[in-house]
Amino acid sequence: MTQGAGLTGGCQCGAVRYRLDAQPGWSSICHCRMCQKAGGAPFMAFGSVPQAAFAWTRGAPAIFASSDIAERGFCSACGTPLTYRMLGRAHLSVTLGSLDDPEAVRPSEQIGVESRLSWCESLPSLPASRSADWMAKYNLADAGSRQHPDNET
Numbered sequence: 001m002t003q004g005a006g007l008t009g010g011c012q013c014g015a016v017r018y019r020l021d022a023q024p025g026w027s028s029i030c031h032c033r034m035c036q037k038a039g040g041a042p043f044m045a046f047g048s049v050p051q052a053a054f055a056w057t058r059g060a061p062a063i064f065a066s067s068d069i070a071e072r073g074f075c076s077a078c079g080t081p082l083t084y085r086m087l088g089r090a091h092l093s094v095t096l097g098s099l100d101d102p103e104a105v106r107p108s109e110q111i112g113v114e115s116r117l118s119w120c121e122s123l124p125s126l127p128a129s130r131s132a133d134w135m136a137k138y139n140l141a142d143a144g145s146r147q148h149p150d151n152e153t
Helices: 033-039 118-125 131-137
Strands: 007-010 017-020 026-030 044-050 054-058 062-064 070-074 081-086 091-095 109-111
Touching (some): 033 044
Antiparallel strands (some): 007 017, 017 054, 044 091, 081 091
């Protein structure tokens, strides 16, 4: 185990935080229907570390046994999906979007592609705008975020 990987993460509201003491050795985007439902999104992205290299630093997640082989951890206060763990395995996967620096881990493969939504293929061709431009379009000066900052507090 590599000590001090420097990766931290947590939920939107800050009630649940974690630390990784190793760089994820495997990362993926999963398009399966269970991940679509769990994330409320077209896919979820995960990075896996040995459970010994993972620690909850604030609070603890609620756990949902999403199948006979796995359980998912999420914040019971704000609903943020945080982890995926296959039962009986020595690894735990964190959702890449819950990392304080989601750019720190790049997915290396896609799985569950039989459920990939057809319109995912055309995403790069859709018109794109920055958040500030979208807010200006609707005359919004500030979103007034209640989200926990992307760092330890």
